[in-house]
Ligand code: SF4
């Protein structure tokens with residue numbers, strides 16, 4: 841697999857949330873994507889210009905590693921729609 845450099849991962853914020861009936865209802869009611877205990881909210885990074893990272897050489901480690909986690913796998917991360925690693 842190879843990154844398509846589509847920059848979709850720079851256009852949303854993802855974080856894990858415990859999957860409970862209340863959290864499912866909360867995010868569903870607000871039209872927020874909630875999948876496998878991960879929430880995804882549309883939000884474009886301010887460092888993204890013309891689909892390119894303006895701080896590429898000094899970008900955060902989490903961006904450098906994406907979509908791989910600290911263990912080097914992609915199993916536990918909610919990937920954006922269309923991501924080559926989905
Ligand atoms: S810092 Fe760069 S790589 Fe990280 S989310 Fe922003 S634009 Fe994307």
Ligand code: SF4
Pocket residue numbers: 842843844845846847848849850906907920922923924925
């Ligand atoms: S969403 Fe996936 S394919 Fe697109 S830039 Fe990010 S890691 Fe690469």
